Each structure stands twice: as C-alpha cells, then as structure tokens.
Amino acid sequence: MTPQATSLAEIASCLAGYDPQSLRVDLAQDFIAQMLPRPQQQERLPLRQALGRVLAADIISTLQVPAADNSAMDGYALRASDLQAGQETRLTLAGTSLAGSAPRAELAAGECQRIMTGALMPPGLDTVVPQEFTRLERADQAGQADQGDIVVIPPGLLRAGDNRRLAGEDLALGSLALSAGRVLRPADLGLLASLGQAEVAVWRRLRVAVLSTGDELRAVGEPLPPGCVYDSNRYTMCAMLERLGVEVLDLGLVRDDPAALREAFGRAASLADAVISSGGVSVGEADHTKRVMAELGEVMFWRIAMRPGRPMAVGRIQGEGHTAMLFGLPGNPVAVMVTFYAFVRDALLAMSGASAAPLLMLRAATTRALRKKAGRTEYQRGFVSRAPDGSWQVEIGGNQGSGVLSSMSQANGLVVLSHEQGDVAAGEQVDVLPFDGLI
Ligand code: AMP
Numbered sequence: 001m002t003p004q005a006t007s008l009a010e011i012a013s014c015l016a017g018y019d020p021q022s023l024r025v026d027l028a029q030d031f032i033a034q035m036l037p038r039p040q041q042q043e044r045l046p047l048r049q050a051l052g053r054v055l056a057a058d059i060i061s062t063l064q065v066p067a068a069d070n071s072a073m074d075g076y077a078l079r080a081s082d083l084q085a086g087q088e089t090r091l092t093l094a095g096t097s098l099a100g101s102a103p104r105a106e107l108a109a110g111e112c113q114r115i116m117t118g119a120l121m122p123p124g125l126d127t128v129v130p131q132e133f134t135r136l137e138r139a140d141q142a143g144q145a146d147q148g149d150i151v152v153i154p155p156g157l158l159r160a161g162d163n164r165r166l167a168g169e170d171l172a173l174g175s176l177a178l179s180a181g182r183v184l185r186p187a188d189l190g191l192l193a194s195l196g197q198a199e200v201a202v203w204r205r206l207r208v209a210v211l212s213t214g215d216e217l218r219a220v221g222e223p224l225p226p227g228c229v230y231d232s233n234r235y236t237m238c239a240m241l242e243r244l245g246v247e248v249l250d251l252g253l254v255r256d257d258p259a260a261l262r263e264a265f266g267r268a269a270s271l272a273d274a275v276i277s278s279g280g281v282s283v284g285e286a287d288h289t290k291r292v293m294a295e296l297g298e299v300m301f302w303r304i305a306m307r308p309g310r311p312m313a314v315g316r317i318q319g320e321g322h323t324a325m326l327f328g329l330p331g332n333p334v335a336v337m338v339t340f341y342a343f344v345r346d347a348l349l350a351m352s353g354a355s356a357a358p359l360l361m362l363r364a365a366t367t368r369a370l371r372k373k374a375g376r377t378e379y380q381r382g383f384v385s386r387a388p389d390g391s392w393q394v395e396i397g398g399n400q401g402s403g404v405l406s407s408m409s410q411a412n413g414l415v416v417l418s419h420e421q422g423d424v425a426a427g428e429q430v431d432v433l434p435f436d437g438l439i
C-alpha cells in the first residue's frame with residue numbers, strides 16, 4: 001500500500017457540510033473514499049485460483065472468439081441464395097462437417113452439407129437449417145447414409161445467416177474483454193479460458209486485522225462472570241471479511257489497558273493493510289481506546305448521523321515501516337455490521353483495487369408504517385417476501401435495538417431510509433439491501 005499524501009484535515013476542509021459531531025453517511029463515505037491507498041503489488045494466478053480476485057490490468061482479446069464462422073445448430077449448411085420463395089427447397093447432400101474438423105471444399109449450387117453445432121461453416125455457405133425442420137429423401141437405400149440424399153426444407157422458414165455464429169461475435173480481436181478492477185466471477189474465468197489464458201494478473205489480497213476491545217468481553221469457551229458478555233463481534237467481522245475475499249488476521253480480544261491497546265493496534269498496523277476494531281469509540285467512553293488510536297496516527301472520531309451506528313473512528317495508524325487504514329467501529333453488535341456495510345465494505349474493495357460498483361437494492365412495499373426522523377440515515381432490519389400479487393414486500397419486525405443480534409439474524413435485508421426521509425406510511429416503497437449476494 002502506498003501512503004496517501006493528503007492529510008485527513010485537508011480532506012475535511014474540502015468537504016462542504018463536514019461536521020464530525022453529526023456527519024452525514026454520504027459525506028463520511030466521500031471522506032473515506034478520498035483517503036484510501038490503492039494496491040501496488042500484483043501476482044499471477046492460475047485461473048482456477050482467481051475466483052473473487054481483482055483483475056490488475058485490462059484484458060485485451062488476442063483472439064477472435066469464435067475464431068471462424070460456425071454453426072449454432074445440428075442441421076444442414078446451405079446457401080441462402082438456393083432457397084426457393086413460396087415453395088419447398090430441395091438440396092443435394094454433399095458430405096458432413098463435424099465440430100473440430102477442417103473446413104470442407106466449396107459446394108456446387110443446389111448442394112448442402114450436414115453440419116454439427118460448432119463445426120466450421122463450409123466455404124460459400126452462409127445459413128444453417130436445423131435438422132428437425134427438414135425431411136430427408138434417401139437417394140440410394142443401399143449406399144452411403146448421406147451422399148446424394150435430398151434435404152427438403154419447407155418455405156418461409158429461413159433468412160440468410162440464420163443459425164450461423166460469426167467469427168469474433170463473442171470477442172473481437174483487440175477488443176476489451178475485461179476491465180482492470182473487475183472482481184472475477186465464474187463467467188469471467190470462462191471468458192479468460194476462451195481466450196486461451198491459463199493465468200491472470202490480479203492484485204494481492206488485502207490483509208485485514210480484526211480485534212475487539214472492551215473489559216467486559218470474554219472469549220467464547222471461557223466462563224462468563226457477572227457483567228460480562230461474550231465477544232460476538234469478532235465472529236461477525238471475520239465472517240463479513242471472509243465473504244469479501246480478503247485475508248483475515250484475527251488478533252483477538254484486547255483489554256482496556258493502554259499498554260495492551262498500544263501493543264495490539266501497533267502489531268495490527270504492522271501486519272495488515274487495514275485494521276478493524278470494535279468498541280471503545282463512543283463519546284462517553286471511559287476507556288483508553290480512542291487515546292491510543294490517536295497516539296498511533298491520524299484518526300478522526302465521528303458521530304455519524306445514522307442509526308444504528310453513530311460513533312466511529314477512521315484514520316491511518318502507523319505500524320513498523322508501514323501505515324494501515326483504521327476503522328474503529330462501534331461496539332454494539334448490530335452497529336458493527338451496519339457500519340461495516342455502510343463504510344468498510346466499499347473501502348476495502350477500493351483498497352483491493354476493485355472498481356466501484358453500487359450495491360444492488362430492491363424496492364419493496366413496507367407492510368407497516370415506519371417512524372423515521374429526517375436528518376439521519378436509518379438501517380432497519382427487515383424480512384423481504386413476495387406479496388400475494390407477486391410484488392416484493394418487506395416487514396420490519398423484532399427488536400430493532402442496536403445490540404439485538406437475533407433480529408439481524410432473522411432479517412434477510414436492511415431497509416435503508418435516506419437522510420432526508422421522514423415517516424413512511426404502510427404500503428410505501430422503500431429501498432432494501434438484501435443480505436444474499438451482498439458480499
Ligand atoms: P462500546 O462501543 O464499547 O461502548 O460498546 C457498546 C456495547 O457493545 C456495549 O454493551 C458492549 O458490551 C457491547 N460490545 C462491545 N464490544 C463487543 C463485542 N466484541 N461483542 C459483543 N458485544 C460487544
């Protein structure tokens with residue numbers, strides 16, 4: 001990662017409406033986008049290992065795909081000029097063209113050739129009639145199966161060029177097959193293979209360190225004294241990161257002690273491109289997390305105009321010979337997930353070299369009226385289903401408290417109510433971010 005020259009104070013000074021005490025979600029996203037380092041190191045991977053990785057350079061087609069005109073059907077290749085208007089066409093069969101074999105010699109007028117899907121179009125022939133539309137009149141019951149047979153084609157069935165695939169119709173020579181920044185999907189790997197590429201250049205995987213802070217936290221498997229809670233955030237954070245395709249370094253649980261925090265955040269910054277912590281960034285925090293973060297680098301502490309979420313730290317912290325991005329997320333289990341989706345996901349994708357792509361949202365009718373204060377973005381847990389008429393509907397349900405993970409687990413999407421939006425009436429359409437396919 002290269003350090004970014006612009007200081008955070010400079011970014012803040014250029015953002016109209018920047019208010020760290022009540023920062024709009026879209027401004028916070030803009031801010032973060034401006035401070036991200038871009039990837040520097042590439043590696044070449046065999047295609048089979050490249051799923052979900054980010055393409056480091058444009059892929060220009062070095063071949064025509066397909067390489068030559070060929071048949072899209074099993075049937076008979078013919079000249080469209082031989083087709084009779086308003087009456088049956090009778091063509092004499094002259095040979096067979098199989099997929100993978102060399103093109104056949106030119107045919108005489110009135111002749112056709114049996115052809116299989118993917119076989120090269122014989123020279124001079126431009127159209128294929130699928131075999132199921134034809135009738136065969138055998139010339140010589142005792143002779144060879146095809147030579148000399150008459151293929152009968154009904155009128156009005158074909159136009160010139162039907163069922164013929166053109167050379168280069170999939171990828172033309174020299175065309176842009178895939179753009180740098182693409183997160184490789186199954187179809188992309190197939191496309192690369194169709195160009196004959198065995199390997200592909202991708203950006204190095206981002207390394208992301210995760211830690212939880214808080215004296216009240218206990219690791220799973222340990223006894224739970226009164227007043228303590230199990231550390232669930234590390235499990236949700238690591239799982240979201242794994243889905244994002246980054247390399248996850250789970251650095252465990254850190255006590256609310258300055259030396260321990262300094263050591264843990266310093267180590268995280270040395271090992272990783274980005275550090276994600278939960279807890280300790282609230283305004284009323286009596287702990288040391290914020291102070292240690294500020295000591296280690298340049299860190300902004302925000303109250304974001306959102307619900308759930310609100311407190312968040314964003315900055316750059318110094319490891320050994322290396323600067324890492326810091327995302328200090330709130331401690332509440334649902335706030336952690338929502339702030340991750342709202343800010344961290346896109347930031348890590350950009351740091352991974354991925355081109356920005358908006359999240360796909362559904363529009364669904366809310367089954368009940370929603371209370372919403374204008375002046376903050378709200379993320380409400382919802383369950384999307386099909387209404388009896390087939391349209392999408394979303395039910396906001398359960399306890400929407402920012403610490404209530406069970407309602408997050410039961411939901412299948414987040415209803416996103418924009419900053420300006422006020423109360424919503426039952427039946428109104430709202431935006432929903434579906435969990436499936438999110439990362
Ligand atoms: P904080 O942001 O540190 O004030 O924490 C807010 C709430 O989230 C408190 O109730 C914490 O106990 C809880 N919390 C903080 N970290 C975690 C964690 N890793 N797992 C579960 N709950 C947490």
Ligand code: MG
Pocket residue numbers: 213214215279280285287331
């Ligand atoms: Mg705390």
